[in-house]
Amino acid sequence: MNQLYDVIIVGGGPAGLSAAYSAWENGAKKIIIIERDRELGGILQQCIHNGFGLHHFKEELTGPGYAHRCIELIKDKPEIEVLVDTMVLDVLRNKTVIAVSPAKGLLQLEGKTVILTMGCRERTRGAIRIPGERPAGVFTAGAAQRMVNMEGYLPGHKIVILGSGDIGLIMARRMSLEGCKVQAVLEICPFSNGLTRNIVQCLNDYDIPLHLSHTIVKIHGEGRVTGVTVSKVDEKMCPIPGTEFDIECDTVLLSVGLIPENELSRGLMLEMHPLTSGPVVDQHRQTSLPGFYAAGNVVHVHDLVDFVSEEAEIAGKFAALEAQGKLDKNMRTVKVNPIDGVRTCVPQKLSLPQGGEKAKLFMRVAAPQRKVRLEVKSGDTVLVSRMLPVAKPSEMIAVEIPAEKTALMGDEITVGLKQ
Amino acid sequence: MAVETKIMNCIMCPLGCEMTVTIEDGAVIDVKGNTCPRGAQYAKDEVTAPKRMLTSTVGIKGGLLPLLPVVSAAVLPKGKILECAAYLRNVTVQAPIKTGDVVVKDILGLGVDIVASRDMEKI
Incomplete structure (x- = not known):
């Protein structure tokens, strides 16, 4: 079966769903979403807590609630086809997508454009090399979340959580609500990488201690975890001898970072960014390979799904326009360079038509700072300047550049912080 | 003062x-x-009087998954959250369920309903 799709979307999480809806709104006539799980919605289906959707749907929703909204938008549209329980094995540079499912066997789909929305996965114990025994009871926080919220199992009863990212904090509360005892949350950095609201409502509410600048130096247990040895770390994140103490537990949950899932992108030999671990994209979310777009956590890990949807809608729109031959081919490229305290910025480049085009930049800072000025500059000309009362690595900063300002740009712009 | x-x-x-x-x-x-x-x-x-939303799960029979995610329809007194969560651990419902269906009416007499936060079709 060789059918030509306007847009093939790899991954049916929030990014894939939002991209599909936007592609449909922008005139694409033949769209397909390929999802490997048994249902659409991606990781949202296991994030049963609330706090989603305030920007995008102007309403506070749970994760499944947000997924439901996205699914409702694409449902019953003859132009949008959905394949679940289908794994994409390979994507070729000529926009052929090879997938397999128990129901349909091996599939080969041809697209005019492809949008990559595979999301991200968790770093594991192996990725951070925690020494000690190899007992059962060590899980990534997301795996435990799926067990507790969807599958109906408890991973353990007495919990230590390593890493204070949002998933770790949310799981600290979740395990407490299920009657478990969360002994402590340990964070190697001198600051938490989670949202402040989650420190308040997930840790403080349940009197769970957060040890900053601490890490696990040994996991104990034969067969099953019996405890961990924890040590304070110095400013280089090295354990300080003599500061060790033990915590008894039967389970260790790891919330130690997310990595964009880019096996397919690497297979396509897309230009990748070393810090975001995702493909380099322009403001349309087009990658280095024409016709291939990427959006959501596969490009850079977001803290809010609302921004994932926003980014995916952009990708969906421009993929749809390209499929219909409506995309301006005559564009110049402007490089975006993060400097002075800004660690990463997406998009990494802008593709500008004559007269410019409105663009939104999403940034992360390297370290927490107070009262700083964010400046977008072309040479010495300040294009956009904004005062930030607080800037934290855990909270993505978004800034919009009006079309008339983009017209003033040279071949590169910088985004940086100024005291 | x-x-x-x-x-x-x-x-x-x-x-x-x-x-x-x-x-x-x-x-x-x-x-x-x-x-x-x-x-x-x-x-x-x-x-x-501090208040919090509560999100948890209840059991469900006859659906795609063994658990149904639920959310309080409004905020609950913070001091009652653990008690409400413990109560929900013993609740089981029957598929099909639609988003927004009331799973527990007036939980612990606090005047707040617990509702489903996703659809669960009968399979």
């Missing part, structure tokens, strides 16, 4: 505004640093 100021982070949305709250004799008289009115309301509630 006892006047006290407290630094408090709003939890109403992911912005997490840092607010300076002035309290006089147990009542909030001033809130600074909030971006929207919800922040001021949160600060007042937090000082007098």
